[in-house]
Amino acid sequence: MATSGAGRPRDASIDQRVLAVAASHLARSGYEAMSVSAVAEEAGTTRQAVYRRWPTKADLATAAVAALADEDRPDPTGDPFADLVAELESFRRGVSRPDGLSLVGTMLIDSADPDLVALYRSRVVLPRRAALRRILERARDGGFVDPDADLDVAVVVMTGGWYARALAGERPLRNWAARTASFVWRGLGGATVPAASSAPTGASVPRSRSPSPASEPFGPSAG
Numbered sequence: 001m002a003t004s005g006a007g008r009p010r011d012a013s014i015d016q017r018v019l020a021v022a023a024s025h026l027a028r029s030g031y032e033a034m035s036v037s038a039v040a041e042e043a044g045t046t047r048q049a050v051y052r053r054w055p056t057k058a059d060l061a062t063a064a065v066a067a068l069a070d071e072d073r074p075d076p077t078g079d080p081f082a083d084l085v086a087e088l089e090s091f092r093r094g095v096s097r098p099d100g101l102s103l104v105g106t107m108l109i110d111s112a113d114p115d116l117v118a119l120y121r122s123r124v125v126l127p128r129r130a131a132l133r134r135i136l137e138r139a140r141d142g143g144f145v146d147p148d149a150d151l152d153v154a155v156v157v158m159t160g161g162w163y164a165r166a167l168a169g170e171r172p173l174r175n176w177a178a179r180t181a182s183f184v185w186r187g188l189g190g191a192t193v194p195a196a197s198s199a200p201t202g203a204s205v206p207r208s209r210s211p212s213p214a215s216e217p218f219g220p221s222a223g
Contacts, residue, residue, distance in 0.1 A: 017043040018050055022064035027097065031061055031116070058116035066123040069094045073131065080139035081185060087131055088158060088177035094128075095162060096172070129155050139190070146189030154184050 021043040025034045036057055040047045054060035072093060074086040136151045158180055165172065173179060 014043070014045050014049065015053060018045065018053070018060070019064045019067045022060050023068055026061060026064060034061060036060060056115060058113055058119050062116065062119040062123045065094075065120075066127070068097070069124060069128070076135075076138075080135055080142060080144055081181065081190070083135045084132070084139075084181040084185070085178050087128075087135060088181055091128055091132075091159065092162065092172070092177055095166075125159075129159065132158060136188070139185075139188070144190055145185065149188035151188075154188055157187075158184055 018039060022034070022039050025039055025042075034057065036050055037047050039060070040050045043050075050060065054063055069090070072090045074083070074090055076083055077086075132155045133151055136145070136149070136154055139145045140147060140149055140151065161180060162172070162176070
């Protein structure tokens with residue numbers, strides 16, 4: 001059980017209920033229309049109890065979205081390419097949910113609350129980027145991609161590609177996660193073989209680079 005700042009035990013089940021209800025309200029009404037009082041009432045607690053846990057509406061909203069992202073985060077498998085596809089698929093599900101889209105849209109408004117923007121970046125954007133970078137670092141350290149591969153650009157390309165299509169009003173690509181992972185993998189110098197039956201549709205299966213990279217066959221086009 002969690003402990004409050006005053007040292008009293010805090011009911012973790014209240015936290016879970018409030019975050020779940022807040023996510024539901026974000027999906028249904030959007031950030032601007034979300035009411036902390038309404039969230040508290042539906043969660044079976046008080047407005048004061050909510051504010052003791054999350055001092056601002058921005059704090060509550062970003063905590064709700066971050067909690068959903070944490071629940072959906074895949075465990076590492078030891079296969080960096082498979083992990084990359086899984087992480088991108090988790091990102092796709094998270095940003096496609098109505099609650100996630102609500103906050104993404106709010107971030108694009110010039111008058112967006114600076115505290116909301118800062119919390120969203122620290123709780124949602126940066127952890128996802130860090131997770132993607134850790135996977136690419138494992139791939140680099142394991143010899144799957146070039147030792148001098150630009151991982152910073154790769155991370156931006158992966159998440160930025162999704163947002164670019166969304167802003168253009170375009171529907172998501174079929175098998176977006178696998179196709180994006182395959183594209184970035186090749187861009188980093190990753191050697192691939194034709195997709196195996198166990199791989200996600202449209203993906204390629206990686207293997208460690210050999211001393212003669214030119215001899216490595218490449219899988220089918222991900223485009």
